Amino acid sequence: MDGSHLDDTLNELFSSIPALEPRKPLIYEITSGVIRKKLYLDWVLSHFVKRSIDRDVRFLLWMTLYQVFFMRKAAYHVADEAVDYAKREKGRHVANFVNAVLRRSIRERADLALPVDPVTRLSVEQSFPPWLVRRWLERFGPERAHELFGLLNRTPEFCLRIDPHRISREEVEAGLARMGIKTRSGRFLESAMYVDRVGPLLTDDLLKGHFVHIQDESSQLASVALAPQPHERTLDACAGRGTKTDQMAEGNPRVRIVAMDLERRKLLSVRGAESLIQGDVLKNPFKNEVFDSILLDAPCSSLGIIRKHPEIRWRRREADIARHGAFQREMIEALSRNLKSGGRLVYSVCSFEPEETVDVVDAVTKAGTMKLQDPLPGLLDGPYFLSLPHVTGMDGFFIACLRKP
Numbered sequence: 379m380d381g382s383h384l385d386d387t388l389n390e391l392f393s394s395i396p397a398l399e400p401r402k403p404l405i406y407e408i409t410s411g412v413i414r415k416k417l418y419l420d421w422v423l424s425h426f427v428k429r430s431i432d433r434d435v436r437f438l439l440w441m442t443l444y445q446v447f448f449m450r451k452a453a454y455h456v457a458d459e460a461v462d463y464a465k466r467e468k469g470r471h472v473a474n475f476v477n478a479v480l481r482r483s484i485r486e487r488a489d490l491a492l493p494v495d496p497v498t499r500l501s502v503e504q505s506f507p508p509w510l511v512r513r514w515l516e517r518f519g520p521e522r523a524h525e526l527f528g529l530l531n532r533t534p535e536f537c538l539r540i541d542p543h544r545i546s547r548e549e550v551e552a553g554l555a556r557m558g559i560k561t562r563s564g565r566f567l568e569s570a571m572y573v574d575r576v577g578p579l580l581t582d583d584l585l586k587g588h589f590v591h592i593q594d595e596s597s598q599l600a601s602v603a604l605a606p607q608p609h610e611r612t613l614d615a616c617a618g619r620g621t622k623t624d625q626m627a628e629g630n631p632r633v634r635i636v637a638m639d640l641e642r643r644k645l646l647s648v649r650g651a652e653s654l655i656q657g658d659v660l661k662n663p664f665k666n667e668v669f670d671s672i673l674l675d676a677p678c679s680s681l682g683i684i685r686k687h688p689e690i691r692w693r694r695r696e697a698d699i700a701r702h703g704a705f706q707r708e709m710i711e712a713l714s715r716n717l718k719s720g721g722r723l724v725y726s727v728c729s730f731e732p733e734e735t736v737d738v739v740d741a742v743t744k745a746g747t748m749k750l751q752d753p754l755p756g757l758l759d760g761p762y763f764l765s766l767p768h769v770t771g772m773d774g775f776f777i778a779c780l781r782k783p
Contacts, residue, residue, distance in 0.1 A: 408441055413688045416440065419439075423440075426479050435476065442460040457481065460476055504528070506691055507692065529768050531685075536572070537570055541628050542569060545589040559578060566758070570595040591621060594773045596765045600775075603777050606635065614635060614638065617637035627650025641656075671723070676725065678728060678734050679694055682727075682765070699733045706727065710723065723780045725778045726776060746783075748781065748782055749782075
């Protein structure tokens, strides 16, 4: 594993093997589902496999059981396919082993007793690491934690950002309807439109022509919070592929945006910037007090986007959260030097953990270098925006606006 997201890995696969493209939805459903339910599937297998097995054999067992347990595929058909594959690729001995394990797992799964310990039980049921189960149980309580885990285990929902300067909402709705895509309005923004699937859109001119963009509504709110004005010099400090850069530039050709990121290949996708800089926030090349506004969409634990990227739950450790929080505070302090007096910095992360959100903002404001102000006046009330997935139905996200005295 190279740390890539599942969807990026699959996109590379489909690009290299075009013949697989028609099967993309099915392949994505199985692979993402297996990653999502990995702990539960291993718990089931632990009752019937008492020795170490090759990784690819375990993968085959996972994929087969996932299809039977969660996709409601005919057990005999899926199991027979797996056994035939094992015989062809691994030989009769492995095929017999696979057959025996699958038959027993499918037949006896309902009789397996879940662990008694509440943390372990919920960890197995919802297929989340125990440290995260314990953390969210303590923070939200059993009922709300169950809601959160349940939502994060559902098939992800996707949101579009409409460029209102190039196309009307009605035109987008009509185009999506022709593709058989169902839509609903955003919770906060006119530019946001939720869709029940994105597959047909990926090759359509609506997306390829940049009339719409795939971007969660919570992410869209970060650019709205910064709202750079004409002739302001603005920095998108961790621009990535430029989704928020492009959003800020839409319909605002006189805004002067500098997009910076550590990875040059990501910057090649940025369209709305006046300048592109490959650089490090902590060692950035900018002079003091040069920017009127800065957007810092900071690197984080990404626990708020587990629904879209289920692999994140297995890659993170609890210590990562505090480590990210410390790094985020350093980034804000570094960028505050590049901000003009009276200028504003919007800080956002796709996390809803206190160490990366309110604790970061509290530490910065207590240091006296920045003051907190309402990030979305007229749209939301409060000193910051915090999206809890089981409350908003959106990605877990945090937005705060800091002004330099």
